[in-house]
Amino acid sequence: MLYGRSVETAAIDDLVDRARKGSGGALVLRGDAGVGKTALLDQAATRGGPMRVLRTTGVEAEADLAFAALHQLLLPVAGLLDALPGPQAEAVRGALGLAPAGSGDRFLLGAGVLSLLAEAAAPGGLICVVDDFQWVDRPSADALLFAARRLGTEPIAMPLAVRGDTPVKGLPALEISGLAEPAAAELLDAGFTLAAPVRRGLVALTGGNPLALRETARLLTPAQRAGREPLPDPLPGGTRLFGDRVAALSAGARLTALLAAVESDLDLVLRAAGRLGAGEAALPELESAGLASVSGTHVRFHHPLIRSAVYEAASPAARREAHAALAEVSGGDRRARHLAGAALGQDESVAAALTRAAERARDRGGYGAAATALTRAAELTPEPLARAGRLKDAAVAAWLGGRPGQAESLLAEAREFAGSDTALLMEIAQLRGRFELNSGDAAEAVRILAAGDTLEMLADASEAASYVGDTAAIVEIGRRAAAFPEGFLRDVVTGIGATLADGSGHDLLRRALGRTGELREASEFLWAAAAASHLGEGDLSAELAERAGRVARVSGMTGQLPVVLEFVATAERLAGRLAESRAVSEEGLELAREAGYANTVAAHLANLAAVAALRGEEEPCIRYAREALAIAVPHRVGLRAGVAAYALAMLDLCLGRFAAAHDRFAAIVAAGPGAGHPTVVWRTTPDRIEAAVGAGDVDAARESLEAYERWSAHAGTAESLALLARCRGLVLPDDRAVEALGEASRLHANPFEAARTGLLLGERLRRTHRPAEARAHLRAAFETFQRAGAAPWARRAYGELRAAGESIRPEKDAPPAPEVAPDVRGMALDALTPQELRIATLVADGATSKEIAARLFLSPRTVEYHLYKIYPKLGITSRTELARLVVLRKAPAAADDML
Numbered sequence: 001m002l003y004g005r006s007v008e009t010a011a012i013d014d015l016v017d018r019a020r021k022g023s024g025g026a027l028v029l030r031g032d033a034g035v036g037k038t039a040l041l042d043q044a045a046t047r048g049g050p051m052r053v054l055r056t057t058g059v060e061a062e063a064d065l066a067f068a069a070l071h072q073l074l075l076p077v078a079g080l081l082d083a084l085p086g087p088q089a090e091a092v093r094g095a096l097g098l099a100p101a102g103s104g105d106r107f108l109l110g111a112g113v114l115s116l117l118a119e120a121a122a123p124g125g126l127i128c129v130v131d132d133f134q135w136v137d138r139p140s141a142d143a144l145l146f147a148a149r150r151l152g153t154e155p156i157a158m159p160l161a162v163r164g165d166t167p168v169k170g171l172p173a174l175e176i177s178g179l180a181e182p183a184a185a186e187l188l189d190a191g192f193t194l195a196a197p198v199r200r201g202l203v204a205l206t207g208g209n210p211l212a213l214r215e216t217a218r219l220l221t222p223a224q225r226a227g228r229e230p231l232p233d234p235l236p237g238g239t240r241l242f243g244d245r246v247a248a249l250s251a252g253a254r255l256t257a258l259l260a261a262v263e264s265d266l267d268l269v270l271r272a273a274g275r276l277g278a279g280e281a282a283l284p285e286l287e288s289a290g291l292a293s294v295s296g297t298h299v300r301f302h303h304p305l306i307r308s309a310v311y312e313a314a315s316p317a318a319r320r321e322a323h324a325a326l327a328e329v330s331g332g333d334r335r336a337r338h339l340a341g342a343a344l345g346q347d348e349s350v351a352a353a354l355t356r357a358a359e360r361a362r363d364r365g366g367y368g369a370a371a372t373a374l375t376r377a378a379e380l381t382p383e384p385l386a387r388a389g390r391l392k393d394a395a396v397a398a399w400l401g402g403r404p405g406q407a408e409s410l411l412a413e414a415r416e417f418a419g420s421d422t423a424l425l426m427e428i429a430q431l432r433g434r435f436e437l438n439s440g441d442a443a444e445a446v447r448i449l450a451a452g453d454t455l456e457m458l459a460d461a462s463e464a465a466s467y468v469g470d471t472a473a474i475v476e477i478g479r480r481a482a483a484f485p486e487g488f489l490r491d492v493v494t495g496i497g498a499t500l501a502d503g504s505g506h507d508l509l510r511r512a513l514g515r516t517g518e519l520r521e522a523s524e525f526l527w528a529a530a531a532a533s534h535l536g537e538g539d540l541s542a543e544l545a546e547r548a549g550r551v552a553r554v555s556g557m558t559g560q561l562p563v564v565l566e567f568v569a570t571a572e573r574l575a576g577r578l579a580e581s582r583a584v585s586e587e588g589l590e591l592a593r594e595a596g597y598a599n600t601v602a603a604h605l606a607n608l609a610a611v612a613a614l615r616g617e618e619e620p621c622i623r624y625a626r627e628a629l630a631i632a633v634p635h636r637v638g639l640r641a642g643v644a645a646y647a648l649a650m651l652d653l654c655l656g657r658f659a660a661a662h663d664r665f666a667a668i669v670a671a672g673p674g675a676g677h678p679t680v681v682w683r684t685t686p687d688r689i690e691a692a693v694g695a696g697d698v699d700a701a702r703e704s705l706e707a708y709e710r711w712s713a714h715a716g717t718a719e720s721l722a723l724l725a726r727c728r729g730l731v732l733p734d735d736r737a738v739e740a741l742g743e744a745s746r747l748h749a750n751p752f753e754a755a756r757t758g759l760l761l762g763e764r765l766r767r768t769h770r771p772a773e774a775r776a777h778l779r780a781a782f783e784t785f786q787r788a789g790a791a792p793w794a795r796r797a798y799g800e801l802r803a804a805g806e807s808i809r810p811e812k813d814a815p816p817a818p819e820v821a822p823d824v825r826g827m828a829l830d831a832l833t834p835q836e837l838r839i840a841t842l843v844a845d846g847a848t849s850k851e852i853a854a855r856l857f858l859s860p861r862t863v864e865y866h867l868y869k870i871y872p873k874l875g876i877t878s879r880t881e882l883a884r885l886v887v888l889r890k891a892p893a894a895a896d897d898m899l
Contacts, residue, residue: 001190002039003210004183011174012044016157020051020125022865024151026158028133028168031176033238033305034211037161040176041129044159051125051157054117057300058135059264060307064337064373066366067095069140070113073128080119085854087554088112094364095139101363106139106401107561107591109365110146111857117147118154118859125155132304134166138368138401139361145170146594150858153865163304169593178208192217195227205235211303215241239309245289246309253289256282257310258318260292260299262341263326263334269299272325320344333357340376351380355390358397367401370394375410385424388417392428399431404439404596411435430457433464438563439598442467443636450477455484455493459527462493466530467599469638469677475501488515492527499534500678506714509535516544522552522564529567533679536715538723539750542571549584553855562591566603570643573611574683576752576788580841582611583834587856602631602640609647613654616792621651642668642680646687653687654792658694665691666700682711686727690760693730701731722747726757734768745777755784759797762804771804778804831873839866843879844886 002009008029015027029037045053056073074096081089081098092112093099120126130136130144148158149170162168179187184203187210188194194202194217206212216235223229236243249257255278259269273282283299286292291310292301301307311319323341330338336353343350358373374394381387391414399407411432418424433449436442442464449461450473458481465473478497484490491512498505509531516528525548532541549568552561565588572581589604609624625644632641649664665688669681685708692701705727712724722744729740741761748754758781765774778801785794832840835856842852849863856863867879876882 002036002043003187004179005036005040008040008174008176009043012040012159013047015159016044016047016051016127019127019151019155019157020048022153022155024121024154024156024158026148026151026160026171028171028173029159029161029176030168030173031161031163032209033163034209034303035176035178036210037163037176038131039210041131041159041161044157045127045129048125048127048157051127051155052120053127053129054120055129055131056136056140058130058132058137060132060135060304061262061264063135063137064369064376065137065333066139066361066364066369067097067137069130069136070143071096073130073140073144074113074116077116077120080116083119083860084112084115085850085860087854088115091365092116095143095366097364101360101365104363104365106142106365106367107146107594107857108854109139110143111853111859113143114147114150114154114857115853115859115861117156118861121155122861126157128156128158130158130160133160133162133168134164135304137366138372139364139366142368142401143365146857149590150862153862154859178206179203179210179213180208184208184210184213188213188217192225194225198225198227198231201231202235205231211305212237212241219244239305239312242291242303242306242309243313245291246306246313249289249291250279250282250285252278252282253285254310254313255318255322257286257291258314258322259326260286260301261307261310261314262319262322263330263338264298264300265334266294266297266299268326268329268334271329272322275325275328276321333360336373340380343380346380346382348380348382348386351377351386351390354380355393358393362397367397368403371397371401371403371406371410378413384417384419385421388414388419388421388424388428391417392424392431395431395435399435399438402595404435404598408432408435408440426452426454426457430460433457433460437464437467438600439596441635442599442638443470446470446473455481455490459489459493462496466496466679467637467639469642469680471500471678478505488512488518488524489527492531495531496534503710503713506535510714513540520551522548522560525551526564526567529571533682536682536712537717537720538574538683539717539719542574545571562588562595562597562600562604565591566600566607569604569607573607573614575750576755576784576790578611578614578788578790579832579834579837582608583838585611586834587838598631599635599637599640602628602635602637603643606632606640606643606647609644610650613647613651614788614790614793616651616654616790616795618651618655621647638677639679642677646680646684649684649691650687653691653694654790656694656792656796658691661691662688662695662697662700682708685711686723689727689730698731705731717749718747719749719753722749722757723753726753726760729764730760734764738764738768751784752788752790755781755788755797756793758784759793759800762797762800766800766804774804775801775806779806832870836866836870836873839863840870840882840886843867844883846883 011027015025018025029040031037054073054076056069058069062068078096078098081092087108088111091109094101095109117126117128151158181203185199188199191214202213202216206216219236224231255276256273259272263269290302291306292299320342323338327335327338327342336357339350339353354373354377358370361373362370371394374390374397378387378390378394381390391410395407395410395414398410411428415428418428429448430452433445436445436448445464446461446468449457449464452458458477462474462477465477475497478494481490481493491508495505495508495512498508512531513528519525519528525544529541529544532544545567548564552564565584569581569584569588572584585604585607589601592600592604605624605628609621609628612621612624625647628644629641632644645668649661649668652661652664665684668684685704689701689704692704708727712720725740725744725747729737729744732740741757741764744757745754745761748757758777762774762778762781778797782794782797782801785797838856839852842855849860852863853860871877874885
């Protein structure tokens with residue numbers, strides 16, 4: 001029976017009730033040892049009626065055993081794995097040891113855990129109980145948290161109990177404190193006869209902690225209970241609550257208890273106890289003393305503090321003896337762990353065994369466990385160079401496990417032991433540079449990486465310099481890369497440097513792009529996108545970035561997907577697919593935060609700011625930009641600071657504040673964090689010219705045009721030529737401007753940019769008294785802006801269209817803003833959430849629910865749930881109709897031919 005827990009019980013009931021209705025979620029119960037968290041979890045497991053219950057408990061003795069908790073939780077439902085998308089099923093089977101290791105991608109594993117829980121929840125729902133989360137092994141904890149943060153559409157309730165201040169990010173928490181005096185008195189009265197002052201004193205001294213109340217009352221003498229003698233001062237606390245019961249055990253029972261304290265597996269405990277001469281009655285003695293019990297194939301202490309009391313009561317020599325005995329009867333990862341526990345001083349053979357265990361954990365996606373095992377292996381390694389190598393590998397595992405701080409500390413320690421080994425020092429330096437580029441100071445990453453002497457390290461240095469916006473460094477790195485043999489990567493790095501130096505690198509870049517048919521890795525497509533960008537072909541660059549994203553989703557990128565999605569989101573925005581860009585950035589932002597990639601967080605925030613600007617959403621734009629700048633400026637990530645600054649300038653331009661926009665764009669070109677970044681300056685030039693013309697500064701517009709013509713001198717795609725023609729048209733007199741803008745309009749391949757050009761052309765035509773010609777351009781622009789959700793542009797086009805003499809919707813109740821005459825085909829998609837839009841887009845590409853689930857790290861049931869919600873929103877009933885709507889949105893002219 002629970003006393004005084006009405007608030008907590010109500011919160012648990014609400015969690016379970018919402019899950020039963022299809023709105024799942026997690027709740028963290030946080031409190032001190034003995035406060036009653038486990039009792040609340042036990043109650044939660046009974047509140048779901050027919051809902052299935054799965055349960056796992058973190059065990060301190062298994063905290064370093066990769067996927068121990070996940071194995072306990074999921075093994076009862078492993079028979080449902082066949083229903084999962086193939087890559088997810090493979091990842092989960094590998095983690096549970098049911099098949100060879102898969103890709104090792106922890107995001108894929110987390111999605112697989114979510115999908116398996118979703119299958120287990122059918123048809124009546126699921127309560128997934130996790131106790132002692134602070135001792136759940138890291139790989140299991142990462143996978144469970146990944147799933148827990150994505151339960152919104154699943155009929156799953158996941159209450160987790162955690163002690164102390166163990167971080168559990170992204171989940172709501174409920175603090176579990178001690179009982180109030182009335183409830184504490186009820187609890188004590190149910191088991192003890194105490195004088196009222198004694199009872200009050202116990203409640204005050206224990207803070208109402210239920211375990212402390214019961215155990216302390218049990219330890220009191222009759223005289224103390226009656227109040228004739230004072231209470232102990234201080235009261236026994238923590239492990240001392242159970243010290244007397246541990247001390248009262250026989251020698252054999254204490255030995256068996258110690259074995260159980262370092263290994264929970266019943267068979268191993270009994271076999272090791274037999275080797276050490278413990279009697280057969282030892283385990284029953286533990287049970288009769290109320291300290292532990294057998295649960296299935298495991299020995300479980302009735303409370304974690306009992307385990308701690310047993311462990312603390314044993315001498316260091318006794319602990320090593322227990323580990324040694326368990327190592328003799330264990331195999332695999334358990335044996336390695338116990339060998340390490342038994343080791344006295346450094347031991348290469350034990351270190352090697354731990355290293356092999358770490359490799360197995362890493363191959364299954366258990367990067368946290370691998371980092372822990374490799375760190376301990378390094379401590380046991382006598383030879384300094386080998387120790388440095390293991391510390392370096394531990395750093396990589398920690399980084400891939402989303403713990404950049406730990407990775408940096410391990411790498412610094414590795415550097416101390418590396419001595420003068422040049423190859424290892426360079427490898428460590430390259431990792432340091434990558435860590436800095438992902439999460440730290442990008443300029444420091446340039447300094448570290450530029451000291452390398454391999455092509456791969458120079459390429460990383462060039463990438464880092466491009467993030468900073470350090471043109472001189474990019475040029476110098478390109479010059480050094482030219483000394484390497486011809487090849488795709490060498491041509492790109494050298495070509496970019498030469499292009500920025502004197503414009504001479506276009507042949508190298510064009511040759512590199514000629515090899516795109518040979519590319520297989522997402523990183524290669526991103527380098528190809530960079531080559532296209534420096535040729536002035538932004539449309540091709542965006543296309544290649546999108547291809548990188550498609551490859552990354554299916555290739556097991558081991559955590560690098562959020563970085564790739566930076567470029568995918570930008571590509572979607574540049575194509576005018578604003579809702580899609582926002583959806584990709586929201587996904588990337590979530591993954592980047594989970595991975596600990598601060599600079600990638602800034603990238604997605606900056607892109608969200610730019611999307612909000614184009615949609616005319618002022619408050620979100622400013623908020624996202626400020627958040628991005630708060631990371632990018634101190635980290636010297638000039639590219640992302642520049643995009644955030646661009647978003648604020650674009651907001652002013654979209655809202656018709658031309659003078660303010662002109663000033664902001666001028667600041668982007670000037671000196672300062674993120675300013676003067678070559679890519680940002682080039683990509684923003686068409687907008688900068690438009691703002692300057694709108695502000696009446698035609699001289700500044702012409703100056704910007706000259707720079708844009710130099711940059712685009714070797715661009716050959718239709719879209720790049722269209723943008724150049726538009727920029728020229730903006731600075732020409734009206735009669736010549738119409739000709740240039742008309743040429744741009746004919747060349748455009750990007751519907752959104754075509755609409756912007758059409759708007760400018762329509763304005764010039766109307767201004768030169770040719771309203772009939774203007775209307776067709778303005779009408780097409782208005783409809784495209786509506787489909788894209790670019791409200792400010794749609795309002796501007798609507799106003800011009802009305803001024804040109806066309807009434808789009810003559811009904812008397814027509815609203816005055818761009819919502820008039822909505823294009824139902826495209827605008828309907830704006831009713832979808834970002835998640836729904838991503839799913840709709842993949843449906844249009846012909847993907848099945850399982851394939852969509854694999855790409856978006858969802859469960860197939862979640863995909864089907866979203867489709868169930870999408871159809872009525874859009875007034876359709878099939879995937880075919882949904883695909884048609886998406887195609888209409890992306891390419892309305894082509895889609896019209898399908899009708």
